[in-house]
Every structure is written in C-alpha cells, then in structure tokens.
Amino acid sequence: xxxxxxxxxxxxxxxxxVEKIVDKCDIEDICAQCDAASNKTVSYCxxxxxxxxxxxxxxxxxWNKETGDNVGPLVITKKQA
Amino acid sequence: xxxxxxxxxxxxxxxxxVEKIVDKCDIEDICAQCDAASNKTVSYCxxxxxxxxxxxxxxxxxWNKETGDNVGPLVITKKQA
Numbered sequence: 001x002x003x004x005x006x007x008x009x010x011x012x013x014x015x016x017x018v019e020k021i022v023d024k025c026d027i028e029d030i031c032a033q034c035d036a037a038s039n040k041t042v043s044y045c046x047x048x049x050x051x052x053x054x055x056x057x058x059x060x061x062x063w064n065k066e067t068g069d070n071v072g073p074l075v076i077t078k079k080q081a
Numbered sequence: 082x083x084x085x086x087x088x089x090x091x092x093x094x095x096x097x098x099v100e101k102i103v104d105k106c107d108i109e110d111i112c113a114q115c116d117a118a119s120n121k122t123v124s125y126c127x128x129x130x131x132x133x134x135x136x137x138x139x140x141x142x143x144w145n146k147e148t149g150d151n152v153g154p155l156v157i158t159k160k161q162a
Contacts, residue, residue: 005147008148009148020142020151021152021153023153024156027108027157028159067089070092072102073103074104075106077106079108
C-alpha cells in the first residue's frame with residue numbers, strides 16, 4: 001500500500017484503531033429515535049467527517065464546498081406519527 | 082477549489098450530476114426489506130464504491146485493502162422475526 005493510496009482514505013479520523021467500522025442498528029431502536037425526534041427523522045453520516053458519527057451533523061456541507069464532492073447522509077423517516 | 086482538493090473527493094462516480102446525494106428511506110420500507118431478507122438485515126453503503134448504492138455490495142473490502150482505510154456499512158437489523 002503506497003503512501004499515495006493512504007492519502008486517498010475516506011475516513012481520516014474516526015475510530016482508526018478499528019479494522020473495519022460497521023455500525024449495526026436494530027430497526028426497533030431507530031423507530032424509537034424517529035419517534036423522539038421532532039421531525040420524525042434520523043440521519044446517518046456517509047462523509048466520515050461528523051463529530052456525532054454514525055449520525056450526521058451536517059459536516060458534509062463544508063466538505064462538499066471544499067472539494068466539489070456531492071456526498072450527503074442517509075435519512076430515515078417514519079411515516080405513521 | 083484547487084485540483085488537489087477535487088482529488089480528495091470521497092464519491093468519484095455515483096450520480097455526479099446531483100449536487101448533494103441524500104437518500105431518504107421510510108422506516109416502514111426498510112422493515113419490509115428486512116423481512117424479505119434471509120438474514121433480516123439491510124446494509125447501506127458508506128464507502129461510495131458500491132455498484133448497488135445506496136446499498137452495500139462489499140466494495141469497501143477492496144477499498145480498505147487498497148488504501149488501508151477502515152470504512153464499512155451501516156447495517157440495519159430487525160429483531161422480532
């Protein structure tokens with residue numbers, strides 16, 4: 001693995017001591033989080049810059065502006081109130 | 082935005098015509114997908130390399146091997162059978 005490849009890493013800071021970051025969530029827990037949220041929504045980070053990872057904190061906006069990228073979160077909503 | 086910044090983009094290929102890729106999913110639909118899956122699980126891509134984006138297809142493994150990164154999917158599971 002060349003130095004050049006390492007510089008391409010998507011995740012520069014989050015849990016770098018972990019070999020592969022897989023976040024497992026039970027849908028029942030997500031349901032409860034949606035219920036607790038005013039907008040009935042839970043957003044998950046996909047830019048690996050969020051300070052609240054695995055949840056989105058909007059960091060993708062600054063990243064996209066800086067690099068011209070177009071990444072954004074996975075947004076889970078709950079229809080029935 | 083310098084050429085160097087553009088080379089840092091996380092997403093090199095997916096829907097590059099879209100300004101910001103936000104995937105919105107209803108939890109009810111995810112529930113149905115979990116039910117339909119043999120392992121009661123739905124995995125969402127966070128490495129932006131999946132051919133089945135927004136779903137994971139395991140592409141993060143080759144990426145991690147190539148770059149020494151440690152990214153992986155968001156895995157949603159359903160407890161009650």
